[in-house]
Amino acid sequence: MSKLKNKVKSLHRKNSKGRVAMLVLVLVSAFVLAMAARFYIFEPLQLHDNSMYPRHKDREILWMCKLPGCIDRIGYNDIVWARLRNGETLVRKVIALPGDKVDFSDNGRVKTPHGKFKWSEETAFIQNRQVHIPRKGDTLHIAQLNDVEEDYMINLLIEQGEEFFVKTTLWQGDREIGIERVGAAKLGNRQVSLQEIDFLPWQDRYLLEQQIFHSEPGNAPIQMRREFLRKSDSTRIESIVVREDCFFLACEKGAFCLDSRETGYFTRSHLLGRYVKEPRQAINAVKSFVSKILLPSKGKKTKEAAQPNGDAQPEKAK
Structure with a gap:
């Protein structure tokens, strides 16, 4: 026993x-x-401003899913974590997807195939514009781009490693006039330098065109035209093939907030994560x-x- x-x-x-x-x-x-x-898999990020207010507040912690599956499923209105070309990161909302045609109005309203969006205190768009968000494999023909798309295309050229320089000319209707006329114009309270005109954003170029138009005789419009030339042989760049899907990111607040209005498209490789609630x-x-x-x-x-x-x-x- x-x-x-x-x-x-x-x-x-x-x-x-x-x-x-x-x-x-x-x-x-x-x-x-x-x-x-x-x-x-997950990265906790703390916001340090109210750029996403009222949806997310200052000091709020957002969890970002970094898995490829999370990023591949990014859709309209998603909150994403993205990297700028200088290495800094930010949190913004997706308001346009690859292939979208987006209408921007001067009062901050945005219309996309998926819905509508409005910046508060919008200051970046001083005229109505329509922008096409490129997909991977799209060919962008420079002659067919408007002034906003041209600015965004410059960022794509830089990102894709294209070495180029810009030649800017000034036209009144079909007649070329001296580019030195730009030097007599002002942006705010400062005189414009001819060394900076090649890469001025579209808003500044538009304001300069309006100033010169009012100071020149005749009714023909003033236009600043740019040519993009390869550094290797000075041949003109007529088009580029987009290597990655592009997205348009926005903050909720309109004023004093950096987003795609200034930086251009965010390509797929610059998206680091997608916000998940739990x-x-x-x-x-x-x-x-x-x-x-x-x-x-x-x-x-x-x-x-x-x-x-x-x-x-x-x-x-x-």
Whole structure:
């Protein structure tokens, strides 16, 4: 009888050690998965301004999913984490997708195939414009681009590593006039330098054109035209092929907020993550999945447990 008791005690000890070891393994696995999720799947970002107000407030923490699957499913109105070309990052909302035709009005209203959007205190668009958001593989013909699209195309050229320079000329209708006329114009309270006109944004060029038009005799419009030439052989760049899908990102506030109005399109490789509301749910799902593999479910009864004999007693010891 004593031998039987000793054998039962021995079995209990073995089972107890095995359960403890399994539990430790599960906890360690869950911890490792949680840490991996923290560093490789999710990134907590704290906002440091009210650029996304009222949707998100200053000092609010947003969890960004960095998995390729999250970024590949970016859609209209999603909040994304993006990298600027200078290495800095920002959080903005997607208001236009690859292939979209977008209408911008001078009062900050935006119309896309997916819906409407409005900046508060919009200051960037001083005239109505329509912009095409390029897809990967699209060919952009420079002669067919408007002034806004031309500015955005410059950023794509730089990003794609094209070495080029710009030649700017001034026209009144079909007659070319001296580019030095621009030097007599002003932007705000400062005189314009001829060295900066090649890369002035479209808003500034438009204002300069209006000033020169009012100071020149005749009714023909004034236009600043730019040619893009390769540094290698000075040949004209007529078109470029877009290498990545492009997105138009915006902040909720219109004034004093950097977004695609100034930076141009954000290409796919510059999107680092997509906002998810509850990353804990995904982490808990991973933990639950691992637990089901390593430990039998507490509510699941085995055939041995259903037998009305002594073999069912170890289940109670758990």
